[in-house]
Amino acid sequence: MTSALINVPAKAKRGDIIEIKTLMSHIMETGYRRTATGEVVPRDIITSFSCRYNGIEVFRADLFPAIAANPFITFFTVATESGKFDFEWIGDKGFSETASASITVE
Amino acid sequence: MRSVHTIIAAMLLIATASPLRASEIPQGERRSGFSFMTPETRAMQNDDTANPGMLWVLDGETLWKSKTGAAGKACADCHDDARASMKGVAARYPAFDKALGRPVNLEQRINLCRTTHQQATPLAYESRELLALTAFVAQQSRGVAIETGSDPQLEPFIDKGRELFMLRQGQLNLACANCHDDNWDKRLAGSAITQAQPTGYPLYRLEWQSLGSLERRLRACMTGVRAQAYDYGAPELVELELYLMSRAKGMPMEAPAVRP
Numbered sequence: 001m002t003s004a005l006i007n008v009p010a011k012a013k014r015g016d017i018i019e020i021k022t023l024m025s026h027i028m029e030t031g032y033r034r035t036a037t038g039e040v041v042p043r044d045i046i047t048s049f050s051c052r053y054n055g056i057e058v059f060r061a062d063l064f065p066a067i068a069a070n071p072f073i074t075f076f077t078v079a080t081e082s083g084k085f086d087f088e089w090i091g092d093k094g095f096s097e098t099a100s101a102s103i104t105v106e
Numbered sequence: 107m108r109s110v111h112t113i114i115a116a117m118l119l120i121a122t123a124s125p126l127r128a129s130e131i132p133q134g135e136r137r138s139g140f141s142f143m144t145p146e147t148r149a150m151q152n153d154d155t156a157n158p159g160m161l162w163v164l165d166g167e168t169l170w171k172s173k174t175g176a177a178g179k180a181c182a183d184c185h186d187d188a189r190a191s192m193k194g195v196a197a198r199y200p201a202f203d204k205a206l207g208r209p210v211n212l213e214q215r216i217n218l219c220r221t222t223h224q225q226a227t228p229l230a231y232e233s234r235e236l237l238a239l240t241a242f243v244a245q246q247s248r249g250v251a252i253e254t255g256s257d258p259q260l261e262p263f264i265d266k267g268r269e270l271f272m273l274r275q276g277q278l279n280l281a282c283a284n285c286h287d288d289n290w291d292k293r294l295a296g297s298a299i300t301q302a303q304p305t306g307y308p309l310y311r312l313e314w315q316s317l318g319s320l321e322r323r324l325r326a327c328m329t330g331v332r333a334q335a336y337d338y339g340a341p342e343l344v345e346l347e348l349y350l351m352s353r354a355k356g357m358p359m360e361a362p363a364v365r366p
Contacts, residue, residue, distance in 0.1 A: 003164040007155035069315035
């Protein structure tokens with residue numbers, strides 16, 4: 001079960017600065033912890049997040065073990081035209097998730 | 107000098123006469139843990155796209171609709187739309203179960219439904235699935251006033267829960283009431299003590315980096331006073347949950363809440 005929460009304004013005026021909020025479900029296991037028997041718990045984190053606005057990358061972030069579980073990433077961009085935001089999370093153990101949201105720019 | 111001795115003697119007398127003040131919080135002074143939080147954490151709880159508890163609610167909605175068990179039934183096949191059928195339900199739990207003759211909490215009710223009606227295996231306490239279903243059901247009661255304990259059959263169990271709340275235990279020899287009734291307006295190691303009003307369970311604790319049940323919270327407190335915590339689902343824990351929910355009667359539900 002993987003779920004993401006995306007908050008993109010449904011409507012904006014051309015040239016507006018808009019805030020985009022994303023929340024991705026992930027345990028973000030650091031790789032530094034050990035079990036009761038002393039074995040290392042393998043690292044399992046999201047390593048990369050990106051956002052495309054009508055195909056053009058507007059935001060990218062690299063993630064590291066110090067980031068808490070269920071990473072909440074927010075950023076700003078300028079509303080230029082109506083269309084779609086595509087979000088992508090990539091991580092350890094073949095983790096790959098996508099989500100998208102639409103915006104109408106007037 | 108003599109008067110000082112008299113005062114000290116009087117104080118000792120008071121201290122020995124009532125080892126526990128056990129003064130319950132007046133109705134008008136009851137406060138949700140929400141009101142003790144920083145503005146940042148409050149904002150996180152209030153925004154459904156920033157509240158990580160909503161990730162479990164989303165999963166719970168999926169599970170609600172998916173068929174499971176030998177009966178091949180989904181929760182929705184009997185209960186239809188949870189938005190209507192589950193509204194206010196979590197605000198009444200723990201509730202009396204006639205067949206068992208004792209109170210059951212929301213997690214136990216979900217598992218009873220699974221075993222009897224869906225003929226599926228019960229979900230493990232604190233598993234992603236059980237927390238998700240509980241969070242989804244509890245979220246339908248957001249803003250509804252807590253009604254737990256209105257059923258007269260629950261009275262002896264509420265009394266047992268209250269006794270446990272007042273009972274000193276563990277190596278630190280502390281009762282729940284020593285902090286949460288008597289010292290909720292103070293701080294412990296920089297953190298607010300709070301009143302132990304369970305208005306938002308299951309809730310997302312930043313410390314846990316996960317959603318967790320009220321039982322997990324109670325067990326953590328017991329470990330904190332260096333007592334042996336009861337097992338998940340133990341009757342004592344359910345009675346304590348029941349007492350705490352009845353103590354918070356009338357306060358609005360806020361599940362899934364966020365706490366530090």
